[in-house]
Amino acid sequence: GQQVMQIPQYQHVQEGEDFTTYCNSSTTLSNIQWYKQRPGGHPVFLIQLVKSGEVKKQKRLTFQFGEAKKNSSLHITATQTTDVGTYFCAGPHGSGNTGKLIFGQGTTLQVKP
Amino acid sequence: DAGITQSPRHKVTETGTPVTLRCHQTENHRYMYWYRQDPGHGLRLIHYSYGVKDTDKGEVSDGYSVSRSKTEDFLLTLESATSSQTSVYFCATHGPLSGNTIYFGEGSWLTVV
Numbered sequence: 420g421q422q423v424m425q426i427p428q429y430q431h432v433q434e435g436e437d438f439t440t441y442c443n444s445s446t447t448l449s450n451i452q453w454y455k456q457r458p459g460g461h462p463v464f465l466i467q468l469v470k471s472g473e474v475k476k477q478k479r480l481t482f483q484f485g486e487a488k489k490n491s492s493l494h495i496t497a498t499q500t501t502d503v504g505t506y507f508c509a510g511p512h513g514s515g516n517t518g519k520l521i522f523g524q525g526t527t528l529q530v531k532p
Numbered sequence: 533d534a535g536i537t538q539s540p541r542h543k544v545t546e547t548g549t550p551v552t553l554r555c556h557q558t559e560n561h562r563y564m565y566w567y568r569q570d571p572g573h574g575l576r577l578i579h580y581s582y583g584v585k586d587t588d589k590g591e592v593s594d595g596y597s598v599s600r601s602k603t604e605d606f607l608l609t610l611e612s613a614t615s616s617q618t619s620v621y622f623c624a625t626h627g628p629l630s631g632n633t634i635y636f637g638e639g640s641w642l643t644v645v
Binding site for chain 2: 420425428451452460462463464467504507509511514518519520521522523524525
């Protein structure tokens with residue numbers, strides 16, 4: 420069945436270092452979304468990418484959608500302690516705009532001050 | 533964030549007892565979902581609903597049932613709780629104006645002893 424894989428599962432960085440998480444889908448996706456979950460919190464939508472090769476930036480966060488629309492990445496430049504949390508990628512499950520998403524396993528980021 | 537309320541937020545129950553988790557939304561969103569979150573597995577879809585009395589199974593539906601008698605309420609029932617159902621449960625919603633984004637409730641922490 421359809422799968423979305425995310426690596427690494429955990430990442431510990433020193434504050435100020437960069438961080439990247441990678442997401443790979445077994446199928447071509449119409450779009451990919453990224454969510455952030457703070458410790459003890461709930462996932463919160465960050466961004467959606469739709470176009471092949473799309474790159475979007477949010478301050479220190481850079482999101483990319485692969486040319487084949489099967490992979491994506493999130494890069495954080497100069498991490499801060501406020502970046503701590505788990506980052507999930509998610510793609511539509513099947514077809515149609517039902518909101519059903521299949522999530523990657525998430526990458527948990529720890530930042531040492 | 534969408535107005536999504538989950539109850540109870542925390543519960544400890546004994547093996548073999550039935551448990552019902554409630555999700556209430558004030559956004560009049562058509563689609564509602566129940567996910568469970570476990571370490572190493574990310575978020576997995578249990579059941580979802582397209583509307584009142586219109587529900588379907590997700591990828592991990594065994595041992596769970598749902599009901600949606602009103603647009604705003606989506607109930608998840610563990611018919612006979614087992615220790616493997618110890619998890620964090622998230623309700624989520626999706627509406628016509630939210631694009632492909634889904635909005636999560638704050639989660640319900642369930643421990644089965």
